[in-house]
Amino acid sequence: MQIEPMMGNNGFVEQVFSIAEAASQPSAQNAQAPLAATSTSQDPLQNLQRQFSALVKDFSKQLAALEKGFSQLLRQVVKNGAPAAKPCPPPATPASGRDTPKVRYTGLVAEAARDQQLDPALLSAVIQQESGYDPHAVSSAGAMGLMQLMPDTARSLGIRDPFDPQQNIRGGAQLLRQLLDRYGGNLDFALAAYNAGPAAVDKYGGVPPFAETQAYVRNVSAAYRETALGTQLD
Secondary structure, X not given: OOOOOOOOOOOHHHHHHHHHHHHHOOOHHHHHOOOOOHHHHHHHHHHHHHHHHHHHXXXXXXXXXXXXHHHHHHHXXXXXXXXXXXXXXXXXXXXXXXXXXXXXXXXXXXXXXXXXXXXXXXXHHHHHHHHOOOOOOEOOOOOEOOOOEOHHHHHHOOOOXXXXXXXXXXXXXXXXXXXXXXXXXXXXXXXXXXXHOHHHHHHHOOOOOOHHHHHHHHHHHHHHHHHHHHHHHO
8 A cells, every 4th residue: 555645845844934934024015004904914814824724734634644544554464464584594514524523522532442442432422422522511410521520530530621522531431441340341330330330330230220320321332332333334
């Protein structure tokens, strides 16, 4: 719907100024007339007042029409609805996953695994389960970093900064090696001890009956097998 302008070039304001200018310049006849002839001098003023009133009335009508037009336009927009915003495109996935955290720490994982005689795939599976490869992760219990080391454990392993990826991975690999040696290479026992502590494994003589620990052992073992199989296929 198109709304016409209220005035042309000779708009309302210009007409008001014209009337005011005419009122400020009395005619020659009025200037020469005696001051007592009030009936004659009042006619032009009344005429100007009538013109001004007519302009105000016309302006009010046009303003009301404009307001009505805007109201109709607004109702039409509300009825039809605003155009739907286009969804933002998802972030681009790095080619071949080269910039993913897992790939970013591949070198550190391989180095720590070699030093502790571990399979890098096993170490990677533990990191994925513990922190999702987030070096700044902190659990509700206070475990820190990629391999979620508790403060006392980190100190016992000589780690000064648990949030440093190299130190954290090195310490976690050392701890996992100690647990494997303690339980004669039994991976399930070692993983259970990594999650629930050696005392719980010793108490129950194996994987303790904790839902969290049992799920932890299953998930890490499954991820380890999947990663190891994928490495062999490559």
